[in-house]
Amino acid sequence: MTTNEIYDVLTDAISAIIPDEWTIVRLNAQFLSDGLDLELDGHYLTPTGELEVLSTDFPEEATEAVQELYLHRKTAGEPPANRLQIDLTAQGQFTVxxxxxxxxxxxxxxxxxxxxxxxxxxxxxxxxxPIDDQASE
Incomplete structure (x- = not known):
């Protein structure tokens, strides 16, 4: 799967999972066990500017696409990474x-x-x- 195909899969999955209109989504991923395990969370903005929690009940194809994005980077010899942040607009623009x-x-x-x-x-x-000390930073 190409990188653009991966973004298409993610865009489709996000659009299907958000019940309302949205303007921008931030999807965060943590890669564990050298990319074999994946933890996702995220938020999105509604057209009125309300911040909503993004459900991460994605279809398997979408989670596999995020893992494939990780593997693309790894096989390209890029520096190691275990976090990924994707910002995606409803118009299809994205940053990674x-x-x-x-x-x-x-x-x-x-x-x-x-x-x-x-x-x-x-x-x-x-x-x-301590965790409490870091929260105030």
């Missing part, structure tokens, strides 16, 4: 931004080695600080 988040990778590594949530919280706070 890949980034690296070390905390996501550390968490993924911890749980893939059988670590527990209690252990991760202690490790995370020691390395990145």
């Amino acid at each position: 931004e890949f980034s690296w988040d070390q905390e996501i990778q550390d968490e993924d590594d911890h749980f893939s080695k059988g670590g527990t949530a209690k252990e991760w919280i202690a490790i995370r706070e020691a390395k990145y600080g």
